[in-house]
Amino acid sequence: MSYTVLVTGGCGFIGANFVRYLLTERPDWRVVNIDKLTYAGNQANLADLADHPAYSFVHGDICDEALVNDLFSRHNVHAVVHFAAESHVDRSITGPDAFIRTNINGTFILLEAARNYWLGQQRQTDASRFLHVSTDEVFGSLGPTGYFTEETPYDPRSPYSASKASSDHLVRAYFHTYGLPVLLTNCSNNYGPYQFPEKLIPLILNNAQEGKALPIYGDGKNVRDWLYVVDHCEAIVRVLEQGALGGSYNIGGHNEKTNLDIVELLCDLLDKKIAPLPGNAPRRSLITFVRDRPGHDRRYAIDASKIERELGWRPKYTFEQGIEETVDWYLANRSWMAGVLNGSYQKYYESMYGARTEDKE
Ligand code: NAD
Ligand code: TYD
Numbered sequence: 001m002s003y004t005v006l007v008t009g010g011c012g013f014i015g016a017n018f019v020r021y022l023l024t025e026r027p028d029w030r031v032v033n034i035d036k037l038t039y040a041g042n043q044a045n046l047a048d049l050a051d052h053p054a055y056s057f058v059h060g061d062i063c064d065e066a067l068v069n070d071l072f073s074r075h076n077v078h079a080v081v082h083f084a085a086e087s088h089v090d091r092s093i094t095g096p097d098a099f100i101r102t103n104i105n106g107t108f109i110l111l112e113a114a115r116n117y118w119l120g121q122q123r124q125t126d127a128s129r130f131l132h133v134s135t136d137e138v139f140g141s142l143g144p145t146g147y148f149t150e151e152t153p154y155d156p157r158s159p160y161s162a163s164k165a166s167s168d169h170l171v172r173a174y175f176h177t178y179g180l181p182v183l184l185t186n187c188s189n190n191y192g193p194y195q196f197p198e199k200l201i202p203l204i205l206n207n208a209q210e211g212k213a214l215p216i217y218g219d220g221k222n223v224r225d226w227l228y229v230v231d232h233c234e235a236i237v238r239v240l241e242q243g244a245l246g247g248s249y250n251i252g253g254h255n256e257k258t259n260l261d262i263v264e265l266l267c268d269l270l271d272k273k274i275a276p277l278p279g280n281a282p283r284r285s286l287i288t289f290v291r292d293r294p295g296h297d298r299r300y301a302i303d304a305s306k307i308e309r310e311l312g313w314r315p316k317y318t319f320e321q322g323i324e325e326t327v328d329w330y331l332a333n334r335s336w337m338a339g340v341l342n343g344s345y346q347k348y349y350e351s352m353y354g355a356r357t358e359d360k361e
Pocket of ligand 1: 037040041060084088106133136189196
């Protein structure tokens with residue numbers, strides 16, 4: 001029987017890239033994707049794979065205990081790769097409830113389902129894995145120097161990062177208490193195709209094409225460590241296949257940039273690649289400093305030496321390659337962006353593939 005991976009949140013940014021990666025790189029595995037299709041979940045991200053024989057989509061909520069329990073037994077799940085989450089810091093500030101529900105309760109329900117199925121029904125094998133995809137934001141905010149290691153104490157400062165930290169603690173507790181075969185990854189900021197345009201890079205790319213203001217929070221000197229999403233997907237598979245049970249792995253791009261650097265670079269790339277703004281103004285002229293995010297973490301930087309040393313993973317893409325591919329992808333997929341912004345991707349998907357909200361079997 002082929003190895004079956006339950007991916008949660010596979011219609012979101014990283015999840016969709018991951019499903020795509022698995023179906024290409026592990027052609028003998030089966031992928032079951034459960035996604036609630038919140039505002040951030042987009043079936044069009046995987047439209048070309050909808051009929052792939054190794055892929056099944058389930059429209060559902062990870063907080064639905066009966067559904068999640070049923071998925072484990074119906075598909076004989078060997079591994080879980082858990083992406084589903086509310087993921088945007090700004091939304092967690094204005095409306096934290098959904099973050100507590102999905103990120104904490106949802107993770108708890110998945111852990112219980114895995115425990116019931118693998119341990120309760122003696123279905124656990126040497127290959128059973130529960131891989132929890134988390135963020136570097138659980139470690140808090142760095143000053144100008146230093147790096148987050150796997151030993152850095154947790155110090156989350158937004159409702160988003162606090163909810164992810166809670167879920168990380170639950171996952172570790174299930175390893176120590178019940179012997180559930182868990183793995184954790186804490187990754188830095190991702191960029192690449194299919195990212196919802198509320199996040200910095202796609203938001204700036206969209207606004208800069210349309211000649212709209214480019215909002216930079218505070219002084220623009222906050223630092224993030226950017227990683228191309230395909231490198232993240234590869235790291236997750238490496239951890240899934242070779243990681244030490246109960247262990248966590250920090251994943252990062254060795255690529256620190258201020259927000260202002262990122263925005264200026266995107267402006268310059270667009271100036272080179274597409275028609276100039278009216279009056280030939282450089283796109284940098286659209287930069288607008290706006291009120292800072294409350295509790296805005298100053299700097300994130302990952303020490304990824306453990307995953308490199310123990311599992312031999314390093315990012316394959318340089319930032320220059322990754323950002324060039326990303327800009328080209330958004331330029332070539334303007335209809336994707338338009339669909340995301342006006343919600344029409346759902347209608348587009350249904351017109352092409354029917355209203356498939358049930359398991360394809
Ligand atoms: P995203 O917001 O783009 O996608 C989240 C997906 O989860 C969506 O498809 C959404 O519909 C789905 N979802 C939300 N609530 C659900 C629920 N209750 N049940 C089922 N599905 C639900 O997020 P992303 O940027 O792809 O992030 C994926 C994971 O990676 C998250 O756990 C996030 O914390 C983590 N992460 C993200 C980054 C980053 O830079 N984006 C970095 C490190 C870690
Ligand atoms: P974001 O993409 O929301 O990721 P995160 O908050 O998880 O790091 O933001 C990346 C950085 O860009 C963060 O420091 C906030 C900043 N930012 C802006 O300056 N302007 C914006 O419009 C957005 C969305 C983010």
